Amino acid sequence: MVHVKSLLPEPPSAPIINISTFLLEREGIPDHILFINSLTGEAWTRARFIDRVRRLQCLLPTARAQGGFDVHSSEMVAVFSENCIEYVALMHALWALAIPFAPCSAYATSNELVHCLRITGASTIFCHANRLETTLEAAKVVGIPTSKIYILDGETTREFKSIAQLINSASFPRTLPSKAVPVKKDQLAFVLFSSGTTGLPKAVALSHNNVIHHTFQRLGWLQSMLQSASPPPMAPSGGLSVTLGFLPIFHTYGLHSFCITPFFLPGTVVLMPRWDTNKGLELIPKHKVTTIVAVPSVIHQISRSPKLAETDMSSVFSLASGAAYLSPSLSKKLSGQVGDKTMSAISMICEGQLGGKWRYIEGCSGGLLPGMEARTVREDGTEAEYGETGELWLKGGNIALGYLGNPKATAETFVDGWLRTGDLFKIDQEGYFWYQDRGKDTLKVSGMQVSPMEIEEALLRHPGGLVQDVAVAGVDIALRGSTVVERVPRAWVVLTDQGVKAEPDSVRLELEAWIQKQLSRYKWLKGGIAFVDQIPKSATGKVLRRQLVEEHSRQNPVHVSSRL
Template sequence: MHLKSPYPPVPPIPDTLNVHDFIFNTPTKTAPDYVSLVDVVSGDKLTRRQLEERVRDAATALGASVEEGGLGLSGDAGDIVAICSGNCMDFITLLHACLVVTTPFALVSSYSTHLELVHALRLTNATRVFVHPSILPRMLTAAQEVGLPEDRVYVLEGTTSEVGGRRKNLGELIEGVRTRGMERVPVRQATKDTLAYLVFSSGTTGLPKAVMISHGNMWFTLVSGDIVGAVDFEVTKVLPPPARQMSYATDSSLLQFVPPFPPVTLAVLPFYHTYGLQLFCIRCVINPVTYVVVPKWDPRVVLKAIPKFKINYVLLVPSIIHQLVESGMLDKADLSSVWGVATGAAFLPPKVEEKFTSIVKQVPRVQVGYGLSECTLSSMRSPVPGILGGKIPIRGSTGILLPGIEARVLRDDGSEADYNEPGELWLKGGNVALGYFRNEQATKETFVNGWLRTGDRFTVDENDNFFFVDRIKDTLKVSGAQVSPTEIEEVLRMHPAKLLSDVCVAGVSGGRTSDEKVPRAWVVLSAEAKRRGNVKEVLDEVEAWARKSLSKYKWLRGGIEVVDEIPKSPTGKVLRRQLQDRYEAELLARQARSKL
């Protein structure tokens, strides 16, 4: 099937634009000054105007010539600025400064190992690096390995003198511009295809690839959000305050009706990830909202911050929601100020959502979306009830297509699937990335004639609601039939006695042929299961439930293993490969011992 968004269309992307101008200088987006950013630890604040001043001075420090006292950076000269840090306010300053001088920035995970840092620096050809002090030793070693001069590595925020000598941070570069009275560099011209930044894919199929996002991609995503906000507003403006969910609106005239003004949001997801970058680093300027910046996920810090700063809206990933639900922390937390919760980046099981909303009762639903790095941010979102002729959110659905997006759901043979029939999701729109940086083969395989192959299987119902099924690469074929690990995980979570607090299913060796995989489950026992004491009896009960609830070819022929935790990336994606590789290594070791 071939579907188009039910929203009004997005205007054509201008051929010439610098997205910085759209973000900071569009008249309808210039609200009265307000506190834009707050540091959760120090309490330091920046208003929107202070942030803009800081961005322009940082841009001057980066873009002015060396003779004038700047770094002389230019995208035309091949410069790329790598940013490797936990969340902080100057992370946002730096990336907006890069947009001003059209010098691409590359977002590098602050959790990167030495190998991953070397890969990131080599792939991006970064010419400057801004890093958190805690990461500096690793970064200096990686920089030396790739031949990046040590004096090209700067501290983003904070100071350090223990490793590599005293280094200037971004704040000191900005202060230098102000002290010398340097003339600000102008906003440089860009086109819709000018590279804005590189963001790394999750790397679930090998080393991470660098996704190229353009100024045009960013503009399209923001304008698409404007359209959603305007449509939402027509419904939400008549609702009482507790029922008003924050929309995508970037027009301050729409958000003035949302109490309190400005609303307060927790910026806790990593800024180096697409989700955190777009929602916290870009929209912190364009939305009249106060963002409380949290360096990294810590449930104790977050649950204390919510009542302290009177947080209204919380953006999370499914793994965090799951952790909060299972930990029991929510029962004791003061969440009275929260009136909206949204999630993305991974699949949120409906049962987890139900449990969350049963605890946080003033939040009737978790707003769900679907996107990936290759489409800038989102391509779908659960609708606000009543929009577009009466659409309603459906629990378990990733929502409807956002403005300007087209979708196809294709069978394995390339033909179009019917309603409620699973197939691979292909997407098309102005948010689809330019491709992968310095990787022509992967670009050709994923970006096909203007369409993005997502690698995810979906179904669509008759009302054009989308439902995630699983990752195609995770899908197993057992006796010729397709088996979805996600489906098995959902069934195991539904055990009436709630014996499992977390679960992961993946394929392992053990099929009828050398290349056939069979399902295996790794499970984290719940408090109830631990209370029973006899682990074997618990696992027998779990397996019996699976056999009762699933067709025979979906049974857990690979076994069930108890683990302390399911490995996940910082953005909540389950790292199935780690569990599979460990199991296969143990299997080979057992086979080798048996031959002795």
């Protein structure tokens, strides 16, 4: 029976304190360049960043009539933006005031944003200027007044002021606040959004203590690694690491990498609004980037870029990939292309984190962080044996509180202190974890979670009344000219009488266009649409997605290039 504990020493007990207290009030950290704006080259030192946080800490609870934002600890704040330094500063100011917030996907449509606002109960929105139109559409639906909408960054209008404008025009006390407010055990810090088999995204509730406990786990892991026979690579000559920050900070991977880690492991983040292959490869030699944290789709884009061969990658000593499975062949390929650097893997989900590798094994997901426990469970609820596939269950102080406002989903996923991940793993006798497949119906496309039910519901809402029944599942496609196989959404549709009478190709195009209007790009039906007479279901009405996928795979085998 497999029930394992981390092989690393237990981390110290996490104190019940504010995240901001832990990250910003530590003494003895010398001032250094903390962030660089990739668009302008503007550098923010740690001191400048903390000053921004403290000024926001003054203005957030101040009444609007007095030049403030009129935001209080009883509220939930939604943040809807691509990456920018003001985003990170706002997060830290909200933490300091113990005001919970919800980072919403920067790719969300107005329909998706409405859902996020509703399930969190957000009453104030900070958005990027280029997301203002979508924000206004969603705010109107849920009843958030325009007076509670602020511009985080970008061009402003007469009606909507930005953080920078309000700070520049405000009067501040001679002495700015230097401390965060105290918090209670399990006090909500923020929520992240995760899709599941129930369809629409759920709000994963994380406490201040979750984050601090996880930070202690990371520090314990690093200390153990540095004392091991094969320590991880560190910045040359003891200098600061320089991380290329392009992962979205509304996602747990980007949030931890760029908004938390640089404050307890001092370093510099070159913050990009979003990933752009050519721009990213330009920034690496320009800023002597040492660390790249990515997702497999970005690793593939870098590896395939013609610009890679002419890019000086000599400063890079650390490559990491997470949020989705990275094939050993792709890992090995890019590692060789950039000077035989070792690619590490990070297994991270909104509800918790598995850990990292303490020695490199090709194809392995790593081992447990300090203080964590794991078990693999068969479908019948019994524990699997070593080397046997089962659903991975995790326990530890970093595991989320549950799903905000969704007791049913919380009870199903968080069981007696254990998190049911829905992922299928094998555990070997050395305590290493080997990913097998996604147990839930949820897909991961380019590191982002996609719910089949969300796409199904969107198709059923088509105003033309063309869809009678539908099932969506992931199918494998080969990325052109590579060994990489990606799983993408495909729909099997039963048409209504009206749909049957129409030209099939025109119906297919109309449904694809509808999905592209309703949902984010990574949720589009890249696997195609098939028209069928009926959807296979079990006696209890459960859609047999695997049957659809297997039939599709038999009829459409995936062929990949043999060329690396």
